[in-house]
Amino acid sequence: MFEEIDDETGELVVASLRAAAESVTEPADVRGRALASLGAWPEPWVDALIWDAASADDRELRLAALAAMANSEDERWLEEVVPHLASDDPEFRYWAAYACGRIGSESAIPDLAALLDDPDVEVARAAVGALGDIGGSAAIEQLSEFLPRAPEALRPIVEEALEAARAEGSSFFTGLLP
Template sequence: MEFSDYLRDLADPATHLSVAGLQQLHDLNREQVETFRSAWPQIPAERRRQVVRRLIELAEDSVDLNFDAVFFVALGDEDAAVRCDAVRGFWEYERQDLIGPLLRLLETDEEPEVRAEAALSLGRFVLLREFGSLREQHFQQVELGLRRTIEDDLEEDEVRARALESIAASGRPWVQEAILAAYQSEAPRVVVSALHAMGRSCQPRWLPVLTQELTNDDPEIRYEAALALGSLADRTAVSHLAALLDDPDLEVKQAAIAALGQIGGGEAKSMLRSVIKDSSTSVREAASAALAEADFAEDPLSVEYRV
């Protein structure tokens, strides 16, 4: 089938979105991209949403499929849900040509959910810079955009929170100051993001704050503090996490289990074994997975995990 013929079928909501058909959108050449760009706005909005979401699923199932050209077109869609999903479609994309489009969405998109998604997506470039895989000039663009968002008091809390979480892995001094300011905020969503950012920062200075928050009355705070301690992977946190293994909130309990798996070591593994026979199936599964992670960290070549 000719590409233009397939696009006509794609526009018809009554036509099934088959895998074979959608694969025609793989690795488009320049001419096909322009044909697709012209046809895309003529497709009904709900259908466009279905297409982008289905492409994301296919790309996750097969690393050989490349729908990046479609996602780039969809970033400029008039429908906010399509734009959000298009950003998510770049979940493993690391080329610098995505930085500009994401920054434009962050700074100019009228929908806060799109701005928040763009802010979150920019976090990969912060990590790439920390690993030495992104040039300073490109990182500075990302840093400036995220910093402006974080410091914009008129911006939605969710957008500022996502921006903080994304920049948290950077070693810039101002980032640690921003995390502290967010933690001291009166906005609950921003406080939660600060705890998340503490974990991503890999800075041991936040250990006292996080261990203290394990006793917070708010289960969401306990949950985020536990996960952040897991990210820091400091074994001094193990004894503090022990109390959460009896937390009345299931998600908090599971977060503590996951954190112990990330931290590893004899004490953490002993605690995980103590809950491996819990009456809750979800708790048993979480403990088994965490114990496997701890074992793997000690012996990556091992193919047998203790359960």
């Protein structure tokens, strides 16, 4: 993401995002959005911000930490992300599923499969998208088994996810973001 702009502009953007993410005077949603954007930036100070947000009392910051972990696409965050798939809060389940899809680890497939029948349709949709992004035979099997019982509104999305799962290197979930 940051590679697409010139170095000077990139440094200004990162500095602004860092200032917003570290600010104690900015509202939590602003800090969270800045942090989520920084997730793709591979610097130790970004990791420290993510860890701080992941353990914050503020719900918005904890959700932003999941979004930042997703944007990092780094498998080392999986251990922190997967437990949120079983959260009582559907928003945490949603962002954890999204993060699993972006990280792309097949080890998350069983936990994601459990969310296909989630009572919150957005969580189920996120699980479908994540499985489509991860791909491979295990994801295809889970999506194929889910398709006949999927709610009518989700069936086209499941079919698209199956196509993406069968196509090497595709990124299905990006188009599903709200």
